[in-house]
Amino acid sequence: MKNVLLNPVLNKEFKLRFRSIKSILGLSFYLLALIVLIIGFIYLERQNSPMGLFRPDQSRNMFILLSFIQLGLILFITPGLTAGVISGEREKQTLNILLTTNQSSTSIILGKLLSSISYLLLMIVASLPVYCIVFLFGGISPIQVLVNLAYYTFTILVFGSIGIFFSTLIRKTIISMICTYGVTLLLTAGTAFLFLISMSVTQMNGNSHPGMGSYLIAMLNPVMIMLSFLEPTVFRELTDNISTDLPLWAANVLSFGVITLVITIISIKNLRPSMKVKR
Template identity: 70%
Template sequence: MRNLFLNPVMNKEFKLRFRSFKSFLGLAFYLLALTILIVGFIYLQTQNSPMGLFRPDQSREMFMLLAFIQLGLILFITPGLTAGVISGEREKQTLNILLTTNQSSTSIIFGKLVSSISFLLLMIIASMPIYSIVFLFGGISPGQVLLILIFYIFTILVFGSIGIFFSTIVRRTIIAMVSTYGVALFLIGGTAFLFTISMAVNSMGAMPANNPVAYFFAMLNPGFILFGFLEPNAFNELSNQIGFGIDVPLWAAYLVSYSLIFIIMIVVSIQKLRPNMKVKSEA
């Protein structure tokens, strides 16, 4: 297990990604942008308030805004960070050299995955102190912040595994990136669109009551899950109105389905990393 996560591939990638001053400059600008957004939000709310107060419900709205901005950042950046890690090595003609080392395919895949998303994880964790500003005004508990952080990390790993998968099976980086963004777009926008369509069909009475079609689309959409974490009461009321007909919470279905996606993507990537070398060795 120690060799799986601490290997030369990961050490090399970490050095390449974090030795540049541009990386930390980008992190600084990101945190500065979040700070300006929070300060600007508080300023506008206090200016519009008759007594210049910033209420806990407004603090909660600010946290929800930041949470969805952070989720959008994750879903937009993660495919770009991981879709070229293997195909890029192939295009630079360094993949064969990497495969001749004593590193296993599993350690290479996990090393590439963790090192690719490490900077994004650093951005998420570094922004947590800024998120804690909401504690000054109330409206959000520390448990919710921790839950959102775990949700972010899990989502990053799953979408990163999708990028690794296409980077392994596709030879060209641009094609792998387009394919990864296509899948990500379906999981974000496609499921939301199909969820809306299924709800419209349900409201017209064209489907039987408690039809689970809308449930399956909702459980694959990270935005719905995040909304359920932030507003559990409102989401439960919405679920009751729609009549999903399934007692399993959406977050549990999201955890199971995305865990299966992660496992399948990683296993196939490991198997497809050295297919030609296995054939040659058997011959």
């Protein structure tokens, strides 16, 4: 495992990505934007308050806003970081050189995946001190912050592996990126639209409670899972009605975990061309 994770591919990508002035400026502007957003939110809430106070329930609203902004950042940036890592090497005609080294397909795929998402993970971790501003006003526990951070990391790995998958199978970077963003859009806006349709169909049939179809659709939507973390009562009726002990977030982690494992194995198998000789 040490040779898989600590390999020349990963070390080279780390040096190229973190020694760039663009990475430092990007991280700085991102944190500055979050700080300005928090200060602006507090200022507007205090202006609208009769006594000029910032209450704990308003602090919770600010935390929810930051959580969805972070999730939107992940869903928007992760496909762009990973959808061209293999196809880009192929277009630059450096993939064959990489394949002639002693590195296995597993170490190359995992090295590319970890190096691609490492910058995004750094942005998420660097924003944790900004979240501490929320604790000054109350309304949020440290457990909620840790849960959000854990789900951010899981989401980055899932959508990063999807980008690596298309980048390995498709030769053109632009097509790989379109496919990756298409799947991301399907798992966010697409599943949200299907969930609304399923709820409407359920009400048209005279049933006031959602069924298994709505549950299966909701468990594939990361935005709904984040909402279930922040507001647990929103989807409680959905899980209670189908008589299941599996929470919505657990179903999401289980299904996405299996999908990530399968497509990562497929990416590893399809990285190197087939060397079988037909007789």
